[in-house]
Amino acid sequence: MSKQGFTTSIVHGDRIGGTEHGGVRQPIHTSVQYGFERVEDLIGVFQGTKKGGFNYARQGTPTTAALERKITSLEEGVGTICFSTGMAAITATFLTLLRAGDHLISSRYVFGNTNSLFGTLRTLGVEVTTVDACDAKNVKDAIRPNTRMVFVETIANPGTQIPDLQGIGNVCREHGLAYVVDNTITSPALFKPKAVGASLVINSLTKTIAGHGAALGGAVTDTGLFDWSAYPNIADDYRRSAAKEQGLLQIRKKGLRDMGASLSSEQAHSIAMGAETLALRVKQSSANALALAQFLEGHEAIGKVFYPGLKSHPQYEIAQALFKGASWLLSFELLNAERMIDVVNALQLPIKATGLADTRTLIIPVAPTIFFEAGAQTRKEMGISDGMLRLSAGIEDIDDLIADFSQALKLAA
């Protein structure tokens, strides 16, 4: 069969290869233990010579494996490992592929908890440099002899900065660095980081891929582009596998099996159900975000609007060239920050909540919540004003959203 379209492959992928009783979805396998008729097969699963077998659910179940295949197919990778959360996937990637004395370069604009994790990495002896990755030259200039890895996010939250994804991919290839791209905000429906040379792609499945806000999960996918046989930190035990498999094998054994942040089958099933409508949801939520951004940009009560689908955005051209849409994430500034509480309370539809990529629109004031712990100085450096609101557009009918913002913003005058 010729290569299938994105949504076709998601909704038909499960039954290809066969399911029990012809079920069109993978069932939820709740067994922790897996028994074998012959002990040779048990031994084979332990040693990795018997492919596709299971021994203990901490390392995976048939249900989590089915989700891993789905994510691999969406990202056009060679393999995926799922974790209990997006943060677990990121933590496992760093802790298993970096060692004390190594150097990591990251975009300065990353998810707050990832930034906090860099502090932990530093206490373990990993040097971390954060740069403005919107210019690939800043990444290149930060490279040291001990640099091993570069980490970026496709669209930063809440400022919506987009790194020079292609330029950084070129720098990483020239210098043999592992290039890790957090694709959470765009998701494979809008962008496949493999196209810019990513080695590993991270997705918080909690967000765009599940989309319902009813399950936590994370994934790391190997694109197959990186030569792990040349990477110094792979343990001898995993050198015996094919070069392409070594990175993920080490993450599965050291990061999933040993650290134990495993995804449950129930959550994997819930995420897989949400993923079926990924492309449809993202199309609608991105269209809503664009319409809201245009409406807000023209509104007298609003200052800056941060949305990569607007021509005023500094990386508008990159978004147009690389992404199928500018995503559901936008931020904007209320000119009169003192009116913020009243305006947000007057909104009827958007839920006043943290979290991202739900079917329902979510809104949160940035400075007093997700960037409160960062302090005033860091907020200033990151361009986060007191009147900044972050919005995660849902799939509601756009006229309802615009009408709601129109009435609430009357209070901002």
Ligand SMILES: *Cc1c(COP(=O)(O)O)cnc(C)c1O
């Ligand atoms: C939410 C988020 C994460 C963490 O995902 P969880 O599933 O909540 O742990 C990582 N990266 C980005 C860009 C995120 O938005």
